[in-house]
Amino acid sequence: MSKPQVFVTRKLTNEVIAMLETVAHVSVWEGDTPVPRAMLLEEIEQADAVLTMLTERVDEELLRRAKKLRIVANMAVGYDNIDVAACKRRGVTVTNTPDVLTEATADLAFALLLATGRRLTEANRFLLAGEWTSWSPYLMAGQSVYGTTLGIIGMGRIGEAVARRAAGFNMRILYHNRNRKEEAEAKTGARLAGLDELLQESDYVVLLTPLTEETRHLMGGREFALMKKSAVFVNVSRGGTVDEAALYEALVSGQIWAAGLDVFRQEPVPLDHPLLSLPNVVALPHIGSATIQTRDEMARLAADNIVAVLSGKEPLTAL
Template sequence: MKPFIYITRKLPEAVVAPLKNEFDVEMWEREDAPVPRDILLEKAEKASALLTMLSDKVNRELLQNASHLKVVSNLAVGFDNIDLEAAKEKGVTITNTPDVLTETTADLTFALLMATARRIVEADRYIKDGKWKSWSPLLLAGMDIHHKTMGIVGMGSIGEAVARRAKGFNMEVLYHNRSRKSEAEESLEVRYVPFDDLLSQSDFVVVLAPLNTETKGMFQENQFSKMKKTAIFINAARGAIVNESALEQALKRGEIAGAGMDVFEAEPISEDHPLLQFDQVVAIPHIGSSSKDTRYDMMTLCVENILAVLKGDNPKTAVK
């Protein structure tokens, strides 16, 4: 009997073909909605491998009942949806998709920053709503990006890629990280500063940190109050790093000038969420790595990791 592999979203047939050639493969039939929890638990009980999305909770409950499970291949660089301790106890290998999405996510992060600073979404809506009647000197005047100061919270590979882009705009780049990155400091001319100094000195505060016990709820009212009134806040990391009520209040009080958000505490965000009522907030639906090339590369890497583990080899990108 062939090992069973369950894939929690509908993926292109060309991507999963290498798995279907050797194993019994089943996919959730929808591309636009997550597999229901009861079905995921049922499939996991007999699966040797799971190919999962960030929306799938691979917790202790699931892992304890997955007696055949050898590998969970997560279609993301993050893995906060997975209980790593429980997986280790069960001897289940966890893999992710780092590196292949670094440059694409950095592109999106900088695009989100530019769209927020230069009011691109407002300007697009202004024309489409028929409001543009004549040119005026301060029509939809935004904020310069060049020669400003960017503060990056979380200087991993994506943070470094964003810093490279910032240098092309002659920006000064500060960063705060759990550990110093001396090589990045030298090659990119970025400067490490304490967290509070980054908040008070940056024109753009860009969050690219992983979600963990240290970063969860990292941005509260106190942190926003330390930022410049002209500052723009960008979150392209994880929604739970930010207290959205605190961000809402900071915008209401004029403590910061705007925000660009690719991630939210609850996803999908509700259409009546208070943050969406602000013109100076640009909100996009967690599309940091969403280019066709990169998503295909991520899916392919997931498949390669599963093949490696089920054949007794080391996967390319195991989570340590």
């Protein structure tokens, strides 16, 4: 009997490819850019498994071409690029990579909070442009972090990890979530709050919800209007959770003080995007989980899921 076929949509480590080769023939898109859609459609016809990134859409068009597909292993915790319901109708398992990226993403979220609140990238540009000519008492003055109030929207694994970091900064922590998280409350002193209360009282608001129909444009003009004029908004979830036009207006009008963004509705974000023109925006290229160690673990977990399914076993992290 011939081995199953696995298609990997981005170049990964030799270790991960070797893991997959224990159970299958493996083909890999070697480019540094997303695999061309035409190639993905062609490869999926013979694939028993595909290891995807957030840049690949697994939709009805793709699934109609899949003759043997048994598993889609997404190398991300989010899976808004995958039509999970359509996969399940066809008996295709979908897996993600939770847990292994929690701490790295929480580190990035808190780093973005600090960088935005304290104007670190703006101050760096100021210095490099040769504009630092003397000391001044309010030169590049930012917002305090220690002892302020943090609002976390979406208290999943990453939200809880951000709360642990905030506790070390003696922050008062509010969170908004579908379910109460008593263990997180006990560890960090966080308190469950309604969304409006959280927005009105927080000095920093960190958005960490998955992108669903319910959370699309969760943060819009009404929500930004509730925030303090000195408040900082940080998004480390998905770009679609925010009405970017409303955020731009809130920043330009002074309705909120600044924003730190790791994600955008369109990625890569166009350089002429209005938000990139603002000095009070710290923008990053979706690097929440981007540490070498974390990305290695994510790739290994995705590969483990494929090996399990192709070996007739249960996947580790099925949706």
